[in-house]
Amino acid sequence: MTTRRNFIAGAAAAAPATLAAPAIAQSTIRWRMQTYAGPALAEHVIKPHIEMFNKIAGDRMQIELFFADQLVPTGELFRAMQRGTIDAVQSDDDSMASPTEVTVFGGYFPFALRYSLDVPVLFNQYGLKEIWEEEYAKVGVKHISAGSWDPCHFATKEPINSLADLQGKRIFTFPTAGRFLSRFGVVPVTLPWEDVEVALQTGELDGIAWSGITEDYTVGWADVTNYFLTNNISGAWIGHFFANMERWNELPDDLKTLFQVCADASHYYRQWWYWGGEAALRVNGDKLKLTTIPAEEWAQVEAEAKKFWDEIAAESEVKARVVAKIREYNEVMEKAGPPYRYS
Structure with missing residues (x-):
């Protein structure tokens, strides 16, 4: 079994999740982001949308993406982001050991959700978005976006x-x-x-x-x-995009908007990818x-x-x-x- 220490050492020696990007100017804003997902899953749940961000942002900003446990163990993601070791994270609250009052609801809160559409409705029409923003602001983290994932x-x-x-x-x-x-x-x-x-x-x-x-x-x-x-x-699983609050506040407004748009595009992709896949694989798998x-x-x-x-x-x-x-x-x-x- 690959040990976490050897895995991280190997990851450090190899290139991270390399994303197509234009030539980088010295003034380019650079972020490091880690996802909860391993390489095969990340190909669907985040990599295409970080590539999209980098392509549009060009030499103004580039995000270097790392997969599950590549920089830090998933259970240490929150602390690493809070300290600024990592600039942004894609995860649920529960897996990354978030020290907030809402952590227990991240990932799978039993029987709270029946379908994937339940998540965006709860966050955007029933006030969960504001609660999450308040709780993360207290601990120096920007809650950017919540979305629904698989059952x-x-x-x-x-x-x-x-x-x-x-x-x-x-x-x-x-x-x-x-x-x-x-x-x-x-x-x-x-x-x-x-x-x-x-x-x-x-x-x-x-x-x-x-x-x-x-x-x-x-x-x-x-x-x-x-x-x-x-x-x-x-x-449905409740998953999120987060960023270190200081790094987030340093961004110009248009890059904040671009990041939010790409995060929402990622949520939308997963919504139909999982919905169709769950049925198709039950029938044809x-x-x-x-x-x-x-x-x-x-x-x-x-x-x-x-x-x-x-x-x-x-x-x-x-x-x-x-x-x-x-x-x-x-x-x-x-x-x-x-x-x-x-x-």
Whole structure:
């Protein structure tokens, strides 16, 4: 298994994620940015849009992109950005160990979201955008943009057909998702992203609950697991673009706008890439066999999630505000009926 130390040393010796760029003037603003994603996934979730930024910005500004754990471990991304070691980050709050009141909602907050469109609506019409901006400004980080990513499903080596099958399974997942899933006997495991595939091969892991089926195929996890559980604990991942506040404030307004436009274009790409991929690979994928926990049994997990919301809301005033927004939104969706929600 590649160690993080050797991986970083190798990355330092090699060129970073090289992006096509024009000749660079000495006055060019240079940023270093790290994503949560490994190389194969980054080809979809960020690299094209950083290339777009660099092409348009030209010799005024260039962003050097690094992949998961290439400069610092993902769990240290926030601190590195706050210190200015890294200028910008693409991640969820949970993975990068953000010390904010909203961290628990990043990544997969269980059953808060049914579809990918839920994320931009919550942020832009239900006030989450303002809450995130306030919380990150307190710790010297600019929250630039939030978007929806893929749903959270299990991909495992052994079939999952009931809640009992989850007992004792060692699963690579996000901190909050792991905290919730431990109620059903799951043993959450934290590893560097690049070590996951080998850990599945050696038996260190029994499976993952880190993504939907599109990522399982894209990054190679479908090659080392056998089954895909169609039940999910969240219909979309909440991911963000962030920047060191001082570096952000130094940018001229047009470059700030350009960065925001490119970030939003990245979110839009993922919205349709995941939506189409999730369906197509369930139907046409030839690597993972689909399994399903019966709806009446899975309802126990959904009911437990509402108790989990109450526990999180009791932890602070800010968390209570976010949970209230999530409840309000889901109530509206339920009352609206199909296609917003199906019973």
